[in-house]
Amino acid sequence: MDSRKLKILQAVVDEYIVSGEPVGSKAIMAHVKASSATIRNEMAELEKQGYLEQPHTSAGRIPTYAGFRLYVDTLMERDPLTEEEKRRLDSMIDENAATEEELVNSASLALAQLTKCAAVVANSAPKFSMISKVEVIPTGKRMYVILMITSGGTIRNKVCRLEFDLTNEQLEFFDKYLSENLEGVPVDEISEETFDRIREAMGTYMMTLTPLLSELFTLAKEMTAQDIKLRGEKNLLTCKDFDQTEIIDFLDNKREIAKFFDDSFSGLQVSFSPENDGFVIHNSSIITAPFKKHGKTAGALGLIGPMRIDYAKFIPYLEYFSQRITDLLTDSGSDEEE
Amino acid sequence: MDSRKLKILQAVVDEYIVSGEPVGSKAIMAHVKASSATIRNEMAELEKQGYLEQPHTSAGRIPTYAGFRLYVDTLMERDPLTEEEKRRLDSMIDENAATEEELVNSASLALAQLTKCAAVVANSAPKFSMISKVEVIPTGKRMYVILMITSGGTIRNKVCRLEFDLTNEQLEFFDKYLSENLEGVPVDEISEETFDRIREAMGTYMMTLTPLLSELFTLAKEMTAQDIKLRGEKNLLTCKDFDQTEIIDFLDNKREIAKFFDDSFSGLQVSFSPENDGFVIHNSSIITAPFKKHGKTAGALGLIGPMRIDYAKFIPYLEYFSQRITDLLTDSGSDEEE
DNA sequence: AATTAGCACTCAGAGAGTAAGAGTGCTAAC
DNA sequence: GTTAGCACTCTTACTCTCTGAGTGCTAATT
Numbered sequence: 001m002d003s004r005k006l007k008i009l010q011a012v013v014d015e016y017i018v019s020g021e022p023v024g025s026k027a028i029m030a031h032v033k034a035s036s037a038t039i040r041n042e043m044a045e046l047e048k049q050g051y052l053e054q055p056h057t058s059a060g061r062i063p064t065y066a067g068f069r070l071y072v073d074t075l076m077e078r079d080p081l082t083e084e085e086k087r088r089l090d091s092m093i094d095e096n097a098a099t100e101e102e103l104v105n106s107a108s109l110a111l112a113q114l115t116k117c118a119a120v121v122a123n124s125a126p127k128f129s130m131i132s133k134v135e136v137i138p139t140g141k142r143m144y145v146i147l148m149i150t151s152g153g154t155i156r157n158k159v160c161r162l163e164f165d166l167t168n169e170q171l172e173f174f175d176k177y178l179s180e181n182l183e184g185v186p187v188d189e190i191s192e193e194t195f196d197r198i199r200e201a202m203g204t205y206m207m208t209l210t211p212l213l214s215e216l217f218t219l220a221k222e223m224t225a226q227d228i229k230l231r232g233e234k235n236l237l238t239c240k241d242f243d244q245t246e247i248i249d250f251l252d253n254k255r256e257i258a259k260f261f262d263d264s265f266s267g268l269q270v271s272f273s274p275e276n277d278g279f280v281i282h283n284s285s286i287i288t289a290p291f292k293k294h295g296k297t298a299g300a301l302g303l304i305g306p307m308r309i310d311y312a313k314f315i316p317y318l319e320y321f322s323q324r325i326t327d328l329l330t331d332s333g334s335d336e337e338e
Numbered sequence: 339m340d341s342r343k344l345k346i347l348q349a350v351v352d353e354y355i356v357s358g359e360p361v362g363s364k365a366i367m368a369h370v371k372a373s374s375a376t377i378r379n380e381m382a383e384l385e386k387q388g389y390l391e392q393p394h395t396s397a398g399r400i401p402t403y404a405g406f407r408l409y410v411d412t413l414m415e416r417d418p419l420t421e422e423e424k425r426r427l428d429s430m431i432d433e434n435a436a437t438e439e440e441l442v443n444s445a446s447l448a449l450a451q452l453t454k455c456a457a458v459v460a461n462s463a464p465k466f467s468m469i470s471k472v473e474v475i476p477t478g479k480r481m482y483v484i485l486m487i488t489s490g491g492t493i494r495n496k497v498c499r500l501e502f503d504l505t506n507e508q509l510e511f512f513d514k515y516l517s518e519n520l521e522g523v524p525v526d527e528i529s530e531e532t533f534d535r536i537r538e539a540m541g542t543y544m545m546t547l548t549p550l551l552s553e554l555f556t557l558a559k560e561m562t563a564q565d566i567k568l569r570g571e572k573n574l575l576t577c578k579d580f581d582q583t584e585i586i587d588f589l590d591n592k593r594e595i596a597k598f599f600d601d602s603f604s605g606l607q608v609s610f611s612p613e614n615d616g617f618v619i620h621n622s623s624i625i626t627a628p629f630k631k632h633g634k635t636a637g638a639l640g641l642i643g644p645m646r647i648d649y650a651k652f653i654p655y656l657e658y659f660s661q662r663i664t665d666l667l668t669d670s671g672s673d674e675e676e
Numbered sequence: 677a678a679t680t681a682g683c684a685c686t687c688a689g690a691g692a693g694t695a696a697g698a699g700t701g702c703t704a705a706c
Numbered sequence: 707g708t709t710a711g712c713a714c715t716c717t718t719a720c721t722c723t724c725t726g727a728g729t730g731c732t733a734a735t736t
Binding site for chain 2: 726727728729730
C-alpha cells in the first residue's frame with residue numbers, strides 16, 4: 001500500500017471525524033501535497049479497495065468501517081495527555097471512594113461528561129472474587145435478609161419470606177454453617193453441587209431451611225452475573241450520527257451488551273458495530289479498557305459513541321482512567337484479603 | 339354551561355384522544371345530534387371560553403388543558419374493569435413478592451406495558467417507617483459495612499473505610515449501643531440532635547467511631563430521601579406527542595419529579611404539565627394514585643403520558659393496582675411490626 | 677329565536693419544477 | 707506520473723401550484 005494513499009486515508013478520516021460530512025478532494029489538499037485530481041484518483045482506488053465509500057456520486061468520501069479499522073490500528077496519532085490534563089482527569093474521579101464500585105462509577109461519569117459519549121462499566125469482579133461473608137438476619141415475622149459480601153467489596157442482599165419462623169437455634173446453626181462452608185469460596189464456583197452438598201450435610205434442619213438456601217444460591221448467581229452500567233445515555237440519544245429508534249431499542253435492553261464485554265478484559269480494544277453481530281447500533285464504535293486489582297482483571301471501562309469519535313483524544317483518556325483505577329485499587333490497603 | 343356544549347366538548351376530547359388529530363365539526367356529528375353548522379357555532383364559543391383551540395384557521399379543534407381538566411373532572415365516563423380484566427391485571431403483578439419494593443415494581447412494570455406510558459413509583463415509606471435494625475459488619479482491613487433495615491422492609495448499606503481498625507470490643511459496644519438507641523426510632527426523626535446526643539453518650543469511644551457514626555447518619559438521610567423509580571422510559575421517547583429533546587432532558591434528571599409527588603399521597607390525582615411549574619414536559623399529563631399499608635400512606639403509583647391519554651381506561655387500572663397493593667401489603671402478615 | 681344549508685375563504689401539506697453548489701470522473705496537456 | 711479543465715451527476719433548498727379539510731358568515735328554514 002502506497003504511503004501517499006495511506007496519508008490520504010488518514011486525512012479523510014481525520015477530516016470526517018471533525019466534520020461528520022463526506023470529505024472531498026479539495027479538503028484533503030490541506031493535508032497532502034498533491035492536486036485535487038491526483039487525490040481524486042487515489043480516493044477512487046481507496047474506494048475500490050474498500051476503505052472509502054460515497055453516499056452518492058456527487059458527494060465526497062466517507063471512511064468505511066474497514067477504513068476506520070486501518071486508521072485506528074496503524075494510522076492514527078494519539079494525543080498524549082499533558083500534565084495539566086492528567087490533573088484535570090484526576091480531579092474528576094473520586095479517589096477517596098470507599099468501594100471499587102464508587103470509584104469506577106465516578107470514572108465512568110467523568111468519561112461520559114468529557115467525551116459526550118455513553119460510558120460503560122463492566123464489572124467482572126465477582127468472577128475473580130470470593131465470598132467473604134454470608135449472614136442471615138431476621139427482620140420481621142417470617143422475614144429474613146440474606147447478606148452476602150465478596151472479597152471485592154460487593155454487597156448484595158435478598159429478602160425472603162418463609163412459611164415458618166426459625167428458632168434462634170436454627171438460625172445460629174445456619175449462620176455458622178454457612179460461614180464455615182462458604183466463606184473463602186470463589187463466588188463463581190458455587191453451583192448445584194455445592195447446593196446439594198450443603199443440603200445433605202445440614203440433615204435435620206434441611207426441611208425448614210431449604211427455601212432460604214435456595215434464595216441464597218439465587219443471590220450468588222446474581223452476583224456472578226455480569227453487571228453492566230451505562231452513563232450518559234443522553235449523549236447517545238442526542239448524537240445525530242445514530243438512528244434514534246435504534247438507540248431507544250438499545251437502551252431498552254442494555255443487558256445485551258453484557259456478553260460483548262466478555263472479551264474486553266484482555267487489553268484496550270476498539271471495535272465497530274459491524275464486527276460484533278450482537279451489537280445493534282449502526283455506525284457506532286466501542287472502546288474498552290480493562291482495569292485490574294492486585295494484578296487480577298477486575299473489570300473494564302468502556303465508551304460507546306459514533307464511529308467518528310475522537311480516537312486520538314479519547315483512547316488516552318480511557319487508558320489513563322483504567323490505569324489510575326488499577327493503581328488506586330491496588331494501592332489502597334483496603335481489601336486485598338485473597 | 340349548556341348541556342349540548344358539554345356533550346360537544348366531551349366528543350371532541352374523546353375523538354382527539356383516539357386520533358390525536360384536530361377534530362372537525364363533521365366528526366362530532368356522529369356523537370351529537372345537530373348539524374355541522376350548529377356544532378361549529380358551539381365550538382367557536384367553546385374556543386372563546388378557553389376549552390378548545392385551533393392550531394390554525396382551517397383545522398379542527400384541539401382541547402386546551404382547561405378542556406382536559408373539565409373532561410377529566412366531570413365529563414369523562416370511566417370504563418369499569420371487567421372481572422376478566424381484573425384477573426389479567428392480577429396476573430401481571432408479583433403477588434408473592436417478599437418485599438414491598440418488589441411488589442410495587444412489578445405493578446409499575448405492568449402499568450408501563452399496559453398503557454404504553456411511563457410508570458412511576460414514589461416510595462414515601464421511609465417517612466412513616468422506623469429503623470428495625472442497624473448493624474456494623476467488618477468486611478476487610480479497616481472496611482466496615484453499615485446495614486440498616488426499616489420496618490417497611492427497606493434495606494440499605496454503606497461501605498466505610500476507616501483510618502484505624504476497630505477492636506472487637508469497640509465494635510460490640512457500638513453495635514449494642516446502636517441497637518439500643520436507634521431501633522424503633524422513626525427514620526425521619528433522625529437528625530443532628532440524635533447525632534450529637536449519641537456522640538456525647540459514647541464518651542471515650544467517640545474519637546474512633548465518629549466517622550462511622552457520621553456515615554450512618556448520611557445513610558439514614560439517604561433512606562428518607564424520596565425514591566422515585568421510572569419504568570417504560572421508552573414509551574415517552576417514542577410518543578410522538580412529545581418533544582423528544584424535552585423528554586431526553588427530563589430523563590436526564592428524573593429526580594426533579596420527586597418534589598412533585600409530595601402532594602400525590604392524598605388521593606387519585608390527574609394533573610397537566612402547565613399546572614405544575616416544576617414539571618417540564620409540554621403536552622403531558624400525570625396520573626397518580628397512592629397506596630397504603632395498614633392504613634398508613636406508603637407511596638404512590640403514577641403514570642406519565644401525553645395529555646391525550648386514555649383516561650377512561652387507565653385511571654381504573656391505576657386505581658385497581660393501588661388498591662390491590664394496599665390489600666396485599668396489609669394482608670400479608672409479614673412486617674406489621676409498628 | 678334557534679337551526680341548518682350553502683358558499684367563499686384560509687391554510688397546511690404534498691408534489692413538481694428549478695437553480696445553486698459541491699464534488700466527481702474523464703480527457704488532454706504538462 | 708501528475709495536473710488543469712470541463713462536462714456531468716446528484717443533493718438540497720426554494721418556489722409555485724394544487725388539493726382537501728375545515729372554517730365563518732349569510733341567508734333560508736323550522
